[in-house]
Amino acid sequence: MSRLGSYFIFLGTLFRNREKLRVYMSLILNECTSIGVGSIFIVALVNTFIGAVTCVQTAYNLTNPFVPKNIIALIVRDSSILELAPTLSCIVLAGKVGSNIAGELGTMRITEQIDALEVMGINSSSYLVLPKVIASVLMFPLLVIMAGFLAILGGYIAGTLAGVISSEDYVTGLRVDYKPFGVTFALIKTVVFAFLVSTISAYQGYNVRGGALEVGAASTSAVTNSCIAIVAADFVLTQMLLT
Amino acid sequence: MIEIKNIEKTFGDRHVLAGISGSFEPGKTTLVIGTSGTGKSVLLKCMIGLVKPDKGEVLYDGRNFLTGDLEDQKAIRREMGVLFQGSALFDSKTVLQNVRFPLDMLTDLSEKEKVDRSQECLQRVGLGDAGDRMPSEISGGMKKRVGIARAIVLNPKYLFCDEPNSGLDPLTSIKIDQLISEITEEYQITTVVITHDMNSMMEIGEKIMFLHKGKKVWEGNSNSLIHSDVKELNEFINANKLIREMEK
DSSP, rough: OHHHHHHHHOOOOOOOOSHHHHHHHHHHHHHHHHHTTGGGGHHHHHHHHHHHHHHHHHHHHHOOSSSHHHHHHHHHHIIIIIIIIIIIHHHHHHIIIIHHHHHHHHHHTTTHHHHHHHHHHHHHHHHHHHHHHHHHHHHHHHHHHHHHHHHHHHHHHHHHHTTOOHHHHHHHHHHTOOOOOHHHHHHOOOOOOOOHOOOOHHHHTTTOOHHHHHHHHHHHHHHHHHHHHHHHHHHHHHHHHOO | OEEEEEEEEEEEEEEEEEEEEEETTTTOOEEEEEEESSSSHHHHHHHHTTSOSSSEEEETTTEETSSSOHHOOOOOOOOEEEEOOOOOOOSSSOHHHHHHHHHHHHHHOHHHHHOOOOOHOOOOOOOOOOOTSSSGGHHHHHHHHHHHHHHHTOOHHHHEETTTTOOOOOHHHHHHHHHHHHHHHHHHHHHEEEEEHHHHHHOOOSSEEEEEEEEEEEEEEEHHHTOOOHHHHHHHHTTTTHHHHHHH
């Protein structure tokens, strides 16, 4: 409980005594490049294959001849948009971005770079962490939109190449019973996940005490705690928004 | 002038600072010496606001740093320059960007003025041509010099150096000491140096405070250092073979 309280106090420090807005602009752009552009490859790769696997596995399990084949595409679409693209991508990003944030801040802490900012009269948490949080909240949804498209494309490629579904059936299935709210739901989830991953990882890194061993431990905790927060928030948001 | 009055700090049940008082004069380099774990670095951190003391006052030209509001503290902090033990250069910035960082954050100077001032400071520490290099590409001694350049870029009134010689060879150490001493005199800065380096004490020890078990047990200068009758100080300085031989 004390750690939770300390986490919320840490969040408060991000928004108090901020520096001038112009200071943050270039930092946010740099973080967007690092967090967003730097994660395109891994998010694209994972989601394309996840879409492909979902398609083939669904086809494998649909043995009833009375169930139309286009159901496969519908299942790939809904599972990708509602769950796989936002949640799985954010778990991947927790590993990539979260460990990076915790490692970077932890190293800055143990090498006194954060102390150097503090003695200059700069709010170090706001200066270092706020751009990462804003960049994550901006870039994660873009990555998830790409992830959703690629998962569906991966399903199409795998399904048609493996011969489990025809091209026409797949496209038809994608258009059956489509609910646009699914995309809104995915984006809401992603924004929440982005905030959790970036702030939890920053909290772990910023509060490191000790040396290299502790920085490594902070990176591990950042990923573990972010993943736990993601699945817990996923459940809560699903209950709130889909029931 | 900096004055500290009855500074106390406890971590858990460990009394690290047990009521330290003293003053630090402008244009002079004051060394705070003592064995490891005597509270030198904690005292420095209390003075610069990185650690809040349990008791006591820190006065910068009469302004109470610890009880002032956030804006007053910020104003005092902007008059400080700090050289950290590990230099604390920002890894992601070049040497020049490191030096101009305080100017970018805390001043409204034009781009040209910032570059000129940063370059001037780098030249002052003998690194005029190293501006484009990354901290990972320069030696430990050069990092200390860059740290000093960054610390003086805002023309500070107070300069704090935490073990400026740690990890450096004796020759580079002396150069760093001399540089700190020259800058102190040149700009009439109030300089506080935390060290346990005997060479530094002999070289730039205009005023020396010796701490033992969280208390100030001796104050003097490099001349009186080796003739002191304080047992703990004698044990500390006699650990150095050179001093032992000098005494003989």
